[in-house]
Amino acid sequence: MTAAPIALHGLAKRFGSGPAAVDDLSIDLPAGAFLVLLGPSGCGKTTTLRMIAGLEDPTGGRIRFGDRVIADGATGALVPAERRGIGMVFQSYALWPHMTVRGNVEWPLTVAKWGAGDRRVRADEVLGMLGVDHLADRYPGELSGGQQQRVAIARTIAPRPGVLLFDEPLSNLDARLRVDTRAELVAVHRASGATSVYVTHDQTEALAMATHIAVLKDGRLEQFGTPDDLLERPATAFVAEFLGSPAAVLVEGRVLGGCLEREGVRLAAVPQLADGARASAMYRPDRPTLSPTGRGITVQVLECTPAAGRWVTTVRLGDRRFAVVGDARRPVGTDAVLQLPERPDALFDDHGERMGESA
Ligand SMILES: Nc1ncnc2c1ncn2[C@@H]1O[C@H](COP(=O)(O)OP(=O)(O)OP(=O)(O)O)[C@@H](O)[C@H]1O
Numbered sequence: 001m002t003a004a005p006i007a008l009h010g011l012a013k014r015f016g017s018g019p020a021a022v023d024d025l026s027i028d029l030p031a032g033a034f035l036v037l038l039g040p041s042g043c044g045k046t047t048t049l050r051m052i053a054g055l056e057d058p059t060g061g062r063i064r065f066g067d068r069v070i071a072d073g074a075t076g077a078l079v080p081a082e083r084r085g086i087g088m089v090f091q092s093y094a095l096w097p098h099m100t101v102r103g104n105v106e107w108p109l110t111v112a113k114w115g116a117g118d119r120r121v122r123a124d125e126v127l128g129m130l131g132v133d134h135l136a137d138r139y140p141g142e143l144s145g146g147q148q149q150r151v152a153i154a155r156t157i158a159p160r161p162g163v164l165l166f167d168e169p170l171s172n173l174d175a176r177l178r179v180d181t182r183a184e185l186v187a188v189h190r191a192s193g194a195t196s197v198y199v200t201h202d203q204t205e206a207l208a209m210a211t212h213i214a215v216l217k218d219g220r221l222e223q224f225g226t227p228d229d230l231l232e233r234p235a236t237a238f239v240a241e242f243l244g245s246p247a248a249v250l251v252e253g254r255v256l257g258g259c260l261e262r263e264g265v266r267l268a269a270v271p272q273l274a275d276g277a278r279a280s281a282m283y284r285p286d287r288p289t290l291s292p293t294g295r296g297i298t299v300q301v302l303e304c305t306p307a308a309g310r311w312v313t314t315v316r317l318g319d320r321r322f323a324v325v326g327d328a329r330r331p332v333g334t335d336a337v338l339q340l341p342e343r344p345d346a347l348f349d350d351h352g353e354r355m356g357e358s359a
Contacts (some may be wrong), residue, residue, distance in 0.1 A: 240282050
Protein backbone atom coordinates (compact mmCIF):
# COMPACT_ATOMS: atom_id res chain seq x y z
CA MET A 1 0.00 0.00 0.00
CA THR A 2 1.35 3.46 -0.82
CA ALA A 3 1.24 6.45 1.52
CA ALA A 4 -2.13 8.16 1.60
CA PRO A 5 -2.94 11.80 2.37
CA ILE A 6 -4.98 11.99 5.58
CA ALA A 7 -7.83 14.48 5.87
CA LEU A 8 -9.79 15.17 9.05
CA HIS A 9 -12.85 17.34 8.48
CA GLY A 10 -14.78 18.70 11.45
CA LEU A 11 -13.80 15.60 13.43
CA ALA A 12 -15.48 15.33 16.85
CA LYS A 13 -15.69 12.87 19.72
CA ARG A 14 -17.96 13.20 22.70
CA PHE A 15 -17.89 10.68 25.56
CA GLY A 16 -21.26 10.83 27.34
CA SER A 17 -22.55 14.27 28.26
CA GLY A 18 -19.23 15.95 29.17
CA PRO A 19 -17.37 18.49 27.03
CA ALA A 20 -16.16 17.13 23.67
CA ALA A 21 -12.81 15.31 23.91
CA VAL A 22 -12.18 16.35 20.30
CA ASP A 23 -14.10 19.24 18.78
CA ASP A 24 -14.36 20.33 15.13
CA LEU A 25 -10.84 19.22 14.17
CA SER A 26 -9.84 19.82 10.55
CA ILE A 27 -6.42 18.92 9.16
CA ASP A 28 -5.21 18.20 5.61
CA LEU A 29 -2.03 16.16 5.76
CA PRO A 30 -0.09 15.41 2.55
CA ALA A 31 0.98 11.84 1.69
CA GLY A 32 4.29 10.83 3.29
CA ALA A 33 4.12 13.56 5.97
CA PHE A 34 5.03 13.02 9.63
CA LEU A 35 2.32 14.71 11.73
CA VAL A 36 2.84 15.23 15.45
CA LEU A 37 -0.29 15.75 17.55
CA LEU A 38 1.00 17.95 20.36
CA GLY A 39 -0.57 19.41 23.47
CA PRO A 40 -0.93 19.13 27.23
CA SER A 41 -2.47 16.14 29.00
CA GLY A 42 -6.16 15.69 28.21
CA CYS A 43 -6.19 17.85 25.06
CA GLY A 44 -7.50 15.03 22.83
CA LYS A 45 -4.33 13.70 21.14
CA THR A 46 -4.87 10.02 21.92
CA THR A 47 -8.58 10.17 21.13
CA THR A 48 -7.74 11.65 17.71
CA LEU A 49 -5.15 8.93 17.06
CA ARG A 50 -7.59 6.21 18.16
CA MET A 51 -10.25 7.55 15.78
CA ILE A 52 -7.75 7.42 12.89
CA ALA A 53 -6.83 3.86 13.95
CA GLY A 54 -10.45 2.74 14.10
CA LEU A 55 -10.31 2.00 17.84
CA GLU A 56 -12.78 4.81 18.59
CA ASP A 57 -15.76 5.95 16.50
CA PRO A 58 -16.15 9.69 15.80
CA THR A 59 -19.40 11.32 16.91
CA GLY A 60 -19.07 13.98 14.20
CA GLY A 61 -17.02 14.83 11.11
CA ARG A 62 -15.05 12.64 8.73
CA ILE A 63 -11.72 10.93 8.25
CA ARG A 64 -10.42 10.26 4.73
CA PHE A 65 -7.31 8.44 3.53
CA GLY A 66 -6.92 9.84 0.02
CA ASP A 67 -10.28 9.28 -1.71
CA ARG A 68 -11.44 6.64 0.80
CA VAL A 69 -13.79 7.75 3.56
CA ILE A 70 -12.58 5.78 6.59
CA ALA A 71 -15.06 7.08 9.15
CA ASP A 72 -18.08 9.36 9.00
CA GLY A 73 -19.48 10.55 12.32
CA ALA A 74 -22.70 11.81 10.68
CA THR A 75 -23.71 8.56 8.97
CA GLY A 76 -21.83 6.19 11.27
CA ALA A 77 -20.13 4.56 8.25
CA LEU A 78 -16.84 3.01 9.22
CA VAL A 79 -14.07 1.00 7.58
CA PRO A 80 -13.03 -1.57 10.21
CA ALA A 81 -9.59 -1.04 11.81
CA GLU A 82 -8.04 -4.09 10.13
CA ARG A 83 -9.03 -2.85 6.66
CA ARG A 84 -7.56 0.65 7.01
CA GLY A 85 -3.97 -0.31 6.04
CA ILE A 86 -2.60 0.96 9.35
CA GLY A 87 0.42 -0.01 11.43
CA MET A 88 0.58 1.00 15.11
CA VAL A 89 3.72 1.48 17.22
CA PHE A 90 3.11 1.48 21.00
CA GLN A 91 5.28 1.97 24.10
CA SER A 92 5.21 -1.76 24.82
CA TYR A 93 5.40 -4.59 22.38
CA ALA A 94 3.80 -8.01 22.49
CA LEU A 95 5.65 -10.50 20.30
CA TRP A 96 4.43 -14.07 19.97
CA PRO A 97 6.76 -15.94 22.39
CA HIS A 98 6.45 -19.31 20.64
CA MET A 99 7.43 -17.92 17.23
CA THR A 100 10.92 -16.99 16.05
CA VAL A 101 11.71 -13.39 15.12
CA ARG A 102 11.19 -14.32 11.47
CA GLY A 103 7.90 -16.04 12.32
CA ASN A 104 6.70 -12.94 14.14
CA VAL A 105 7.57 -10.62 11.25
CA GLU A 106 6.06 -12.95 8.64
CA TRP A 107 2.87 -13.47 10.63
CA PRO A 108 0.92 -10.38 9.40
CA LEU A 109 2.01 -11.25 5.86
CA THR A 110 0.64 -14.79 6.27
CA VAL A 111 -2.65 -13.31 7.49
CA ALA A 112 -2.64 -11.02 4.42
CA LYS A 113 -2.09 -14.15 2.25
CA TRP A 114 1.36 -13.28 0.92
CA GLY A 115 3.22 -16.23 -0.70
CA ALA A 116 6.09 -17.89 1.20
CA GLY A 117 8.82 -16.48 -1.06
CA ASP A 118 7.55 -12.90 -0.82
CA ARG A 119 7.20 -13.22 2.95
CA ARG A 120 10.77 -14.31 3.32
CA VAL A 121 12.13 -11.51 1.13
CA ARG A 122 10.08 -8.86 2.94
CA ALA A 123 11.02 -10.16 6.41
CA ASP A 124 14.72 -10.03 5.49
CA GLU A 125 14.24 -6.52 4.16
CA VAL A 126 12.53 -5.05 7.25
CA LEU A 127 14.74 -6.92 9.73
CA GLY A 128 17.75 -5.50 7.87
CA MET A 129 16.19 -2.03 7.96
CA LEU A 130 15.95 -2.27 11.76
CA GLY A 131 19.42 -3.82 12.11
CA VAL A 132 18.18 -7.11 13.62
CA ASP A 133 18.46 -9.48 10.64
CA HIS A 134 21.11 -11.54 12.50
CA LEU A 135 18.46 -12.41 15.13
CA ALA A 136 15.94 -13.89 12.66
CA ASP A 137 16.07 -17.43 14.09
CA ARG A 138 15.91 -16.51 17.79
CA TYR A 139 12.84 -16.47 20.00
CA PRO A 140 11.63 -13.23 21.67
CA GLY A 141 12.70 -14.55 25.10
CA GLU A 142 16.29 -14.60 23.85
CA LEU A 143 16.30 -10.87 22.96
CA SER A 144 16.93 -7.67 24.93
CA GLY A 145 14.06 -5.20 25.39
CA GLY A 146 15.52 -2.90 22.72
CA GLN A 147 15.87 -5.80 20.26
CA GLN A 148 12.27 -6.89 20.91
CA GLN A 149 11.16 -3.32 20.21
CA ARG A 150 12.96 -3.35 16.85
CA VAL A 151 11.44 -6.70 15.90
CA ALA A 152 7.99 -5.35 16.80
CA ILE A 153 8.55 -2.28 14.61
CA ALA A 154 9.77 -4.55 11.77
CA ARG A 155 6.57 -6.59 12.16
CA THR A 156 4.47 -3.41 12.06
CA ILE A 157 5.98 -2.09 8.83
CA ALA A 158 6.31 -5.49 7.07
CA PRO A 159 2.85 -5.38 5.41
CA ARG A 160 3.65 -1.88 4.02
CA PRO A 161 0.96 0.05 5.87
CA GLY A 162 -0.04 3.29 4.13
CA VAL A 163 -0.47 4.95 7.54
CA LEU A 164 1.78 4.52 10.60
CA LEU A 165 0.49 5.59 14.02
CA PHE A 166 2.71 6.15 17.08
CA ASP A 167 1.24 6.55 20.57
CA GLU A 168 3.93 8.15 22.79
CA PRO A 169 6.35 5.31 21.95
CA LEU A 170 9.32 6.95 23.70
CA SER A 171 7.72 7.90 27.00
CA ASN A 172 9.29 5.03 28.98
CA LEU A 173 12.85 5.67 27.79
CA ASP A 174 15.51 7.73 29.55
CA ALA A 175 16.47 11.10 28.06
CA ARG A 176 19.53 9.89 26.12
CA LEU A 177 17.81 6.87 24.61
CA ARG A 178 14.84 9.04 23.63
CA VAL A 179 17.07 11.23 21.47
CA ASP A 180 18.69 8.21 19.75
CA THR A 181 15.40 6.39 19.27
CA ARG A 182 13.45 9.34 17.87
CA ALA A 183 15.99 9.67 15.05
CA GLU A 184 15.48 5.96 14.34
CA LEU A 185 11.71 6.29 14.30
CA VAL A 186 11.97 9.10 11.75
CA ALA A 187 14.22 6.80 9.69
CA VAL A 188 11.59 4.03 10.00
CA HIS A 189 8.91 6.46 8.86
CA ARG A 190 10.95 7.48 5.81
CA ALA A 191 11.89 3.92 4.89
CA SER A 192 8.29 2.73 5.27
CA GLY A 193 6.99 5.35 2.84
CA ALA A 194 3.89 5.72 5.04
CA THR A 195 2.07 8.84 6.22
CA SER A 196 2.68 8.96 9.99
CA VAL A 197 0.79 10.40 12.94
CA TYR A 198 2.65 10.62 16.25
CA VAL A 199 1.28 11.61 19.67
CA THR A 200 3.40 13.39 22.26
CA HIS A 201 3.21 16.16 24.85
CA ASP A 202 6.94 16.89 24.40
CA GLN A 203 7.43 19.90 22.16
CA THR A 204 11.16 19.20 21.67
CA GLU A 205 10.27 15.77 20.33
CA ALA A 206 7.67 17.35 18.04
CA LEU A 207 10.10 19.93 16.64
CA ALA A 208 12.78 17.28 16.13
CA MET A 209 10.59 14.78 14.27
CA ALA A 210 7.64 16.44 12.58
CA THR A 211 7.11 17.66 9.05
CA HIS A 212 3.76 18.99 10.37
CA ILE A 213 2.50 19.76 13.87
CA ALA A 214 -1.08 20.12 15.13
CA VAL A 215 -1.23 21.84 18.52
CA LEU A 216 -4.38 20.89 20.45
CA LYS A 217 -5.87 22.46 23.55
CA ASP A 218 -9.10 21.35 25.22
CA GLY A 219 -9.97 19.20 22.20
CA ARG A 220 -9.65 22.05 19.72
CA LEU A 221 -7.00 22.85 17.14
CA GLU A 222 -4.88 25.85 18.10
CA GLN A 223 -2.69 25.70 14.99
CA PHE A 224 -1.65 23.30 12.23
CA GLY A 225 1.47 23.86 10.12
CA THR A 226 5.12 23.05 9.65
CA PRO A 227 7.42 23.45 12.68
CA ASP A 228 8.79 26.64 11.07
CA ASP A 229 5.26 28.05 10.56
CA LEU A 230 4.45 27.53 14.23
CA LEU A 231 7.75 28.96 15.50
CA GLU A 232 7.81 31.90 13.08
CA ARG A 233 4.12 32.78 13.10
CA PRO A 234 2.31 31.37 16.11
CA ALA A 235 -1.43 31.87 15.65
CA THR A 236 -2.17 32.03 19.37
CA ALA A 237 -0.46 33.02 22.61
CA PHE A 238 -0.80 29.38 23.71
CA VAL A 239 1.28 28.14 20.74
CA ALA A 240 3.86 30.92 21.27
CA GLU A 241 4.33 29.89 24.91
CA PHE A 242 4.21 26.13 24.25
CA LEU A 243 6.79 25.79 21.46
CA GLY A 244 10.49 26.59 21.29
CA SER A 245 13.56 26.11 23.45
CA PRO A 246 13.13 28.53 25.04
CA ALA A 247 9.61 29.56 24.01
CA ALA A 248 8.70 33.12 23.03
CA VAL A 249 8.54 35.88 25.66
CA LEU A 250 5.03 37.21 26.30
CA VAL A 251 4.52 40.48 28.15
CA GLU A 252 0.96 41.39 29.03
CA GLY A 253 -0.06 45.04 29.11
CA ARG A 254 -3.01 47.42 29.16
CA VAL A 255 -4.07 49.91 26.53
CA LEU A 256 -3.86 53.62 27.26
CA GLY A 257 -4.43 56.21 24.53
CA GLY A 258 -3.83 53.73 21.68
CA CYS A 259 -0.63 52.33 23.23
CA LEU A 260 -0.06 48.98 24.92
CA GLU A 261 1.85 49.67 28.14
CA ARG A 262 3.33 47.84 31.09
CA GLU A 263 4.64 49.71 34.13
CA GLY A 264 4.90 52.93 32.11
CA VAL A 265 6.88 51.19 29.33
CA ARG A 266 5.36 51.48 25.85
CA LEU A 267 5.17 48.03 24.21
CA ALA A 268 3.35 48.77 20.95
CA ALA A 269 0.88 51.06 19.20
CA VAL A 270 -2.59 49.48 19.21
CA PRO A 271 -4.92 52.15 17.79
CA GLN A 272 -7.61 49.47 17.22
CA LEU A 273 -7.97 48.72 20.96
CA ALA A 274 -9.95 50.75 23.51
CA ASP A 275 -8.47 52.12 26.73
CA GLY A 276 -8.31 49.50 29.47
CA ALA A 277 -8.18 46.50 27.08
CA ARG A 278 -5.56 43.84 27.75
CA ALA A 279 -3.21 42.37 25.14
CA SER A 280 0.18 40.64 25.05
CA ALA A 281 3.32 41.55 23.15
CA MET A 282 5.49 38.64 21.94
CA TYR A 283 9.27 38.70 21.46
CA ARG A 284 11.64 35.97 20.33
CA PRO A 285 13.68 34.97 23.37
CA ASP A 286 16.96 36.46 22.12
CA ARG A 287 15.54 39.94 21.53
CA PRO A 288 14.80 41.31 25.03
CA THR A 289 17.79 42.02 27.28
CA LEU A 290 18.25 41.84 31.05
CA SER A 291 20.24 44.50 32.87
CA PRO A 292 21.04 44.94 36.55
CA THR A 293 19.71 48.53 36.48
CA GLY A 294 18.09 51.03 34.12
CA ARG A 295 14.67 51.85 32.70
CA GLY A 296 12.41 48.95 31.94
CA ILE A 297 10.20 46.33 33.54
CA THR A 298 11.37 44.71 36.76
CA VAL A 299 11.49 40.90 36.77
CA GLN A 300 12.73 38.28 39.25
CA VAL A 301 15.52 35.90 38.18
CA LEU A 302 14.49 32.29 38.90
CA GLU A 303 17.17 30.32 37.09
CA CYS A 304 20.19 30.89 34.86
CA THR A 305 21.65 28.02 32.83
CA PRO A 306 24.46 27.90 30.22
CA ALA A 307 23.48 26.86 26.69
CA ALA A 308 25.78 26.78 23.66
CA GLY A 309 28.05 29.51 25.02
CA ARG A 310 25.16 31.79 26.07
CA TRP A 311 22.95 32.09 29.16
CA VAL A 312 19.28 31.20 29.36
CA THR A 313 17.74 33.19 32.19
CA THR A 314 14.28 32.23 33.41
CA VAL A 315 12.43 35.13 35.01
CA ARG A 316 9.07 35.81 36.60
CA LEU A 317 6.90 38.76 35.63
CA GLY A 318 3.61 38.84 37.52
CA ASP A 319 2.06 35.39 37.16
CA ARG A 320 4.01 34.58 33.98
CA ARG A 321 7.45 33.09 33.63
CA PHE A 322 9.62 33.01 30.53
CA ALA A 323 13.26 32.69 29.50
CA VAL A 324 15.55 35.23 27.84
CA VAL A 325 18.75 34.27 26.01
CA GLY A 326 21.72 36.60 26.56
CA ASP A 327 25.47 36.83 27.04
CA ALA A 328 25.63 37.55 30.77
CA ARG A 329 24.95 35.35 33.77
CA ARG A 330 22.29 36.83 36.09
CA PRO A 331 22.38 35.92 39.77
CA VAL A 332 19.43 33.77 40.83
CA GLY A 333 17.10 35.36 43.39
CA THR A 334 17.84 38.94 42.33
CA ASP A 335 15.75 41.45 40.40
CA ALA A 336 16.70 42.43 36.87
CA VAL A 337 15.40 45.00 34.42
CA LEU A 338 13.81 43.65 31.26
CA GLN A 339 14.47 45.91 28.28
CA LEU A 340 12.37 45.28 25.22
CA PRO A 341 12.98 46.09 21.55
CA GLU A 342 10.92 48.89 20.06
CA ARG A 343 8.59 46.53 18.18
CA PRO A 344 7.28 43.17 19.33
CA ASP A 345 7.37 40.20 16.93
CA ALA A 346 3.62 39.69 17.38
CA LEU A 347 0.60 40.88 19.38
CA PHE A 348 -2.11 38.71 20.90
CA ASP A 349 -5.49 39.98 22.05
CA ASP A 350 -7.18 39.23 25.36
CA HIS A 351 -8.38 35.85 24.01
CA GLY A 352 -4.86 34.89 22.94
CA GLU A 353 -5.61 35.32 19.21
CA ARG A 354 -2.95 36.87 17.04
CA MET A 355 -3.73 40.48 16.03
CA GLY A 356 -2.85 42.30 12.79
CA GLU A 357 0.69 43.61 12.47
CA SER A 358 1.63 46.32 14.99
CA ALA A 359 2.47 49.88 14.08
N1 LIG B 1 -13.09 6.35 27.14
C1 LIG B 1 -13.28 7.58 27.63
N2 LIG B 1 -14.38 7.88 28.35
C2 LIG B 1 -14.60 9.12 28.82
N3 LIG B 1 -13.76 10.15 28.65
C3 LIG B 1 -12.63 9.93 27.94
C4 LIG B 1 -12.32 8.64 27.40
N4 LIG B 1 -11.14 8.71 26.74
C5 LIG B 1 -10.71 10.00 26.87
N5 LIG B 1 -11.60 10.73 27.60
C6 LIG B 1 -11.49 12.17 27.93
O1 LIG B 1 -11.25 12.86 26.71
C7 LIG B 1 -10.32 13.92 26.92
C8 LIG B 1 -9.15 13.76 25.96
O2 LIG B 1 -8.42 12.59 26.33
P1 LIG B 1 -7.16 12.07 25.52
O3 LIG B 1 -6.71 10.80 26.14
O4 LIG B 1 -7.46 12.07 24.08
O5 LIG B 1 -6.10 13.22 25.83
P2 LIG B 1 -4.53 13.25 25.57
O6 LIG B 1 -4.25 14.58 24.97
O7 LIG B 1 -4.11 12.06 24.78
O8 LIG B 1 -3.96 13.19 27.05
P3 LIG B 1 -2.64 12.45 27.63
O9 LIG B 1 -1.46 13.22 27.10
O10 LIG B 1 -2.82 12.60 29.10
O11 LIG B 1 -2.68 11.02 27.15
C9 LIG B 1 -9.93 13.87 28.39
O12 LIG B 1 -10.70 14.83 29.07
C10 LIG B 1 -10.28 12.47 28.79
O13 LIG B 1 -10.62 12.42 30.16
